[in-house]
Amino acid sequence: MSLDDVLIRSDDPHHPANLICTLCKQFFHNNWCTGTGGGISIKDSETNRYYLAPSGVQKEQMTPDDLFVMDAQTLEYLRAPELYRPSACTPLFLACYQKKDAGAIIHTHSQNAVMCSLIFGDEFRIANIEQIKALPSGEVDPVTGKPIALSFFDTLKIPIIENMAHEDELIDDLHKTFAEYPDTCAVIVRRHGIFVWGPTIDKVKIFNEAIDYLMELAIKMYKMGIPPDCGIGEEKKHLVRGTDA
Numbered sequence: 453m454s455l456d457d458v459l460i461r462s463d464d465p466h467h468p469a470n471l472i473c474t475l476c477k478q479f480f481h482n483n484w485c486t487g488t489g490g491g492i493s494i495k496d497s498e499t500n501r502y503y504l505a506p507s508g509v510q511k512e513q514m515t516p517d518d519l520f521v522m523d524a525q526t527l528e529y530l531r532a533p534e535l536y537r538p539s540a541c542t543p544l545f546l547a548c549y550q551k552k553d554a555g556a557i558i559h560t561h562s563q564n565a566v567m568c569s570l571i572f573g574d575e576f577r578i579a580n581i582e583q584i585k586a587l588p589s590g591e592v593d594p595v596t597g598k599p600i601a602l603s604f605f606d607t608l609k610i611p612i613i614e615n616m617a618h619e620d621e622l623i624d625d626l627h628k629t630f631a632e633y634p635d636t637c638a639v640i641v642r643r644h645g646i647f648v649w650g651p652t653i654d655k656v657k658i659f660n661e662a663i664d665y666l667m668e669l670a671i672k673m674y675k676m677g678i679p680p681d682c683g684i685g686e687e688k689k690h691l692v693r694g695t696d697a
């Protein structure tokens with residue numbers, strides 16, 4: 453096998469080159485990555501390489517041959533398919549790798565993220581919902597060294613930044629949210645979608661699914677007049693009568 457092949461060929465379904473393609477197919481069917489929008493980048497921790505999708509392609513139709521591979525140390529491309537440019541989101545993915553020590557990043561154009569960005573101001577908030585427990589609090593257990601999840605009684609807060617004409621123009625606001633929300637694992641981009649990151653692709657997939665569930669629920673609560681971050685038992689006094697049949 454040539455070096456080019458070695459970078460992307462594996463029988464292991466969990467190899468980053470295979471996983472990016474499999475997950476993008478799944479995300480297409482969730483309406484998260486359609487019409488070329490959205491994408492995934494995964495770091496291979498063993499080889500210290502970033503796997504990146506090409507730009508402007510139907511993400512659900514990608515094969516490992518279409519992927520870019522970058523050396524995480526030198527940031528040089530080890531593999532760059534001639535036909536393509538790397539994803540426009542590459543600078544944002546690199547920021548998550550470098551500043552958040554991410555192992556993978558998922559970007560979707562989820563309509564739930566877009567709707568929440570229209571409903572909320574600078575911050576998406578939802579509280580006291582069981583699914584919140586799938587998300588990290590940012591704290592680490594001093595004894596086990598493992599990350600501590602949010603509690604049922606916590607409020608999930610995700611910053612919302614304004615969209616720009618080009619992805620790379622989001623970089624300053626992304627860095628600002630890293631400073632202002634050191635514990636967040638996601639940023640919503642208004643009228644655009646969401647970026648979610650975490651230590652491994654398995655974790656990021658869980659975070660993205662949990663956040664999307666919570667955004668969908670928040671939209672339903674909002675429609676019923678219930679503030680998504682209202683306290684337990686407070687919902688009844690907000691409920692818009694006659695719309696809950």
Ligand SMILES: CSC[C@@H](O)[C@@H](O)C(=O)COP(=O)(O)O
Pocket residue numbers: 487488489490491505506507508509538539540541559619
């Ligand atoms: C439908 S265009 C979407 C892009 O502008 C971008 O936001 C995006 O999500 C994917 O960019 P890409 O360069 O194709 O990886």
Ligand SMILES: [Zn+2]
Pocket residue numbers: 489490559560561644645
């Ligand atoms: Zn996008």
